Amino acid sequence: MVWYLFPVAAAVSLVWNATRYESTAVIIRKAIRLYVQTLLFMGVILGVLMFFSWRL
Numbered sequence: 001m002v003w004y005l006f007p008v009a010a011a012v013s014l015v016w017n018a019t020r021y022e023s024t025a026v027i028i029r030k031a032i033r034l035y036v037q038t039l040l041f042m043g044v045i046l047g048v049l050m051f052f053s054w055r056l
Contacts, residue, residue, distance in 0.1 A: 005039070005042060006039075009035055009038045009039060009042075010031075010035055012038070013031040013032070013034040013035040013038065014027070014031045016031075016034065017030045017031045017034065018031075
């Protein structure tokens, strides 16, 4: 189920930026940035949850 994160994050990043900007170059550049930020945020959350559930 975790593998769905990658295509869903890419699709959300593209759609979000396509609704805000008109230039293709700007859409792609900002979508890549948002995609990386989303994956990093989810990685941090996963790390925090793993830390707190380590001894359960």
